[in-house]
Amino acid sequence: MKTLTAISTTLLIAGASLVSFTSSAAPMSSYMESALVDTCKAAMSNNTLRLNKTLKAHRLSEKTVALGVVCNGEDIITFAQNHGATKTADHMAQSIGSASITDIASVEIVTYQVNFITSPE
Template structure:
């Protein structure tokens, strides 16, 4: 249990130190914005295969997306749940792994936020 907590904490710290993103940074590239919008739409689709294919196509890891993507002001798991996509929400929640206690003031978390309008079906 202690090893799992140590590994989880180490991965979070390593991820935060590799990429830093803050509000004063330059706007994201159109490619990155399109990739994140496609990811949010795939999460809301309730199709785990579509979500996996989208993440693979853009070379994004499920864990990074689950921890760092914000869709229309909500984290991606909550966004999927609010759109009735419980399969994809559960899939993303499982990719996070077990819970651990982390001092958030001590690390800088990476988040990417994208807003978009969905067209009626």
């Protein structure tokens, strides 16, 4: 009985991992990639006005971006901090808000990752 339970648990975890891997590996449209690169560049600029204009232009919410966008392998807040953009990092961190309780089983987390070459403008 313990063996059956262990096998079932292993298969369940492997299936969940496969589902999360395939959803994050989905191809992205050129518009979405452009929007994400613009968002990462705006976060790196340390200009909250530019960040807000970029988010508004692409109709993105600050909370969704703060929780789901990955720039060059780092979440957007860490990415901004590592590039010396403390104003935009703090602004994005404030948009997350307070803690809340969510049923994880009913939520599908989708993250979008974009890699680009950082060059001064």
